[in-house]
Amino acid sequence: MGQNMQLAEEIRKRQDAILKDWMAYQVSALTLRRDLVKESELRETSRQFLELFSEAIGVSTDTSSPSWKPVKDSLAEISQKRAAQGFSPSETATFVLSLKQPLFDLVQQRVGQDGKRLADMLWEFTKLLDHLGLYTTEVYQESREGVISRQQQELMELSTPVVQLWDEVLALPLIGTLDSARTQVVMENLLQRVVETGARIAIIDITGVPTVDTLVAQHLMKTVAATRLMGADCIISGIRPQIAQTIVHLGVNLNDIVTKATLADAFEVALARLGATVSKAASTS
Amino acid sequence: MERIPILKMGPYLLVTIQVDMHDRVAMTLQDELTQRIVSERARGVLLDISSVDVVDSFIGRMIGNIASMSRVLDAETVVVGMRPAVAITLVELGLALPSIRTALNVDAGMTLLKSARKMAGNGRPAR
Amino acid sequence: MAVLRDELIGLRSMDDMIKARQLVRDCAIFQGLSLVDQTKIVTAASELARNTLVHGGGGEMRLQALNDGPRRGVKVIFADRGPGIPNIELAMKDGYTTRGGLGLGLSGSKRLVNEFSIESQSGKGTTVSIVRWK
Incomplete structure (x- = not known):
């Protein structure tokens, strides 16, 4: 489309002016995080983006067409980076959305008084930039979800x-x-x-487990059973008085499992099974 | 059809399962192992499954059967070398095999069989 | 949801069953499942493949690698044209068996996966579908 080519040409020609305006909007936006991004860095990112943008628009105004892939990739990169840095979704989307104003100015200057054409072109640009804005948010959300699931795993x-x-x-x-x-x-x-150390006894201490209901007890028993299948024995220690009471009230059967009140008791049992003893050294005064 | 080798080590038999086991291979193993326990007058069986990466309920049942059968023939079975992922999966499957003896590896299994015999005092492994 | 891989194999013999286990393992590795998750889905698939073979008189297995946003998973579908299961609720119980097995095939494999569904029509066959997510 000839019109697109012209537009692209126009944007390229006036790149410096557009960039200046765009930067002004981004800098004045309340959502700019000066603590997280340097102005010089932002300018460079914006300049590169504008170049890709004008190239893509020269081919098509449909953001789902392949010519927009470099633009989207660049947006995705910015979005992911901002998500990782701790920007909010609106702070992230402002980047591309604040390009609206300079582009609208450009359109207005070009089209002048032709009202219908002006409306058409503004609508076209609005759709385009909104698409890109939404895309930014989508990528942002995805990478945040990635961060969350990674943190869950780490936790x-x-x-x-x-x-x-x-x-x-x-x-x-x-x-x-x-x-x-x-x-x-x-x-x-x-x-x-167990495999790495060749352990024969594993003590599971549940002092830090707030409540033991049937489900938690079941999970504990599964752990004990799996350890036994490997060829090691389990002792459960750290059973607080209330937990002993709930276990019995719930009818949970821990009869096949060795349980001890404290980790120290469990350790003593473990040593005894291995045939080791710990005693205080005779005083050497 | 491939067969699972049974090695004699003193009074014990060592069975190392290395193939992705065909159900029929498992059945043949039960046959051959019980025969060997009798002919070798074996006092214990070490079943090494450290190369096995999947134990489903069929194979699990076969392991349990081998242990029960050899016990009837007065030989204790120790299953050795079960992989962590296999142990976790078996428990989740509902097959904790509570009646079988286990050890971390062949050495530990051998020690277990020897101490069981000593404890029984009469050369017979204790339960 | 995107389907990355889609394979179909027949389950007619023990050899097919062993091949099926290996295919499921490959797919689980391809999808980046942890060793334990791999083992769980392969074991579940082994149980269900044996059911297809023994109770369904053979059938087929369909294997899919799924991507749902950031989630990656493995889906396996077993279908046979055997006699069907008259009472699914009963068949899903631990310890219920018709052939002297342990009765853990269906109930056990359900515990090994994240999603499990079963459809059966008397005289027409049974379809079981399982998914394990990363």
């Missing part, structure tokens, strides 16, 4: 450390509640460490 791994207490004895201090996703991570970590 899960952080919250399930497996420590070696003694040769062949591991301890797993559980903190927080146990759902099925976390149980799988807990089991994986514990069993992997």
